[in-house]
Amino acid sequence: GCGLVGGLIAKDLAKDKNFQVTVADIDEGKLNKLTKETGIRGIKADLSDSSDIKKIVTEQDIVIGAVPGFLGFNMLRSVIETGKNIVDISFMAEDTLSLDELAKKKGVTAVVDMGVAPGMSHMIVGYVDSLMDETESATILVGGLPVIREWPYEYKIAWSPKDVIEEYIRP
Numbered sequence: 402g403c404g405l406v407g408g409l410i411a412k413d414l415a416k417d418k419n420f421q422v423t424v425a426d427i428d429e430g431k432l433n434k435l436t437k438e439t440g441i442r443g444i445k446a447d448l449s450d451s452s453d454i455k456k457i458v459t460e461q462d463i464v465i466g467a468v469p470g471f472l473g474f475n476m477l478r479s480v481i482e483t484g485k486n487i488v489d490i491s492f493m494a495e496d497t498l499s500l501d502e503l504a505k506k507k508g509v510t511a512v513v514d515m516g517v518a519p520g521m522s523h524m525i526v527g528y529v530d531s532l533m534d535e536t537e538s539a540t541i542l543v544g545g546l547p548v549i550r551e552w553p554y555e556y557k558i559a560w561s562p563k564d565v566i567e568e569y570i571r572p
Contacts, residue, residue, distance in 0.1 A: 402426045402448060403435045404561070406490065406516075407467030414465075415441050425457050448472050454479040466491050470564040481509050490516040492564045518543035 403411060403426040412435075415422045425446040426432050432443035446453040448468050454476055458464050464480045466473060466489030473491030480487045481500055484507045497513045504511045514520055522541045530536045547555075 402468045402472075403428070403431050403443070404467065404469075407465075408435050410465055410467055410490075411435065411441055412439055415439050423457070423461060425453075448476055451475060451479040451482075455483050458483050458485050461485060463487070465489070469561045470494065470567060477511065477513065478503070481507055481511055484509060486510045488512045488515050490514075490520065492516065492561075492568060494567075 403424045407424065407426075408431070411422050411424045414420050421442070423442040423444060424432065424435060425444045425448060427445065427447050429445055432445060435441055436443040444457055446457055448454060449472055458480050462485075464485050464487040466476050466480065466487055468476055468491055470492040473489065473493035474495035474497070476491070477487065477489055477493070477497060478500055481504050486509055489512065492514070497511070500511065503509075515524075518541055522543055526539045526541065530539070
C-alpha cells in the first residue's frame with residue numbers, strides 16, 4: 402500500500418537507483434500523487450483480493466507488505482503462495498506462524514511484524530546482544546510522542562489509526 406508508512410518506504414527505496422519500485426494501492430489519488438512526485442510505478446489494485454496480489458507480486462523480486470492489519474494476513478499468505486520473499490510491517494491478529502510450513506515448502510523468507518516495535522526495536526536489541534558477552538535484560542521504550550502534545554491522547558498516530566487502537570485493546 403502507499404499510505405503514510407508504505408508511501409515513505411517506497412520513496413526511501415526509490416532513492417536507490419539500483420531498485421525499481423512498484424507500489425499497489427486501491428486509492429488512485431494516493432497512487433497518482435506518489436507516482437507524480439517520485440516516478441515510482443503505481444498499480445491500482447484491491448489488496449484484499451488474493452488474485453490481484455498474486456498477479457502483481459509475480460513480477461517482483463521481493464515484497465514489502467504495508468497494509469492495514471485487517472488485510473495483512475491474506476496478503477502475507479498470498480505472497481508466500483507465489484514463492485516471493487516478504488518483509489511485512491502489518492499488525493495482524495492472525496498467527497503468522499501458521500504460515501511457516503507453507504513458507505518452508507515454497508522456499509520463502511517471510512519477516513513479519515517488522516514495524517518499529519515490534520520489529521526494528523527487536524532487531525536492534527538482538528544486534529546489540531550479539532556484541533555483548535551476556536545480556537540480562539533489555540527494555541524497549543517506544544511511542545508516538547509528538548513534539549507538541551495535544552489532548553485528549555497526547556499521542557501522534559503515525560500509522561493506521563484502526564491498528565493503533567487495536568494494538569492497545571487486543572488481548
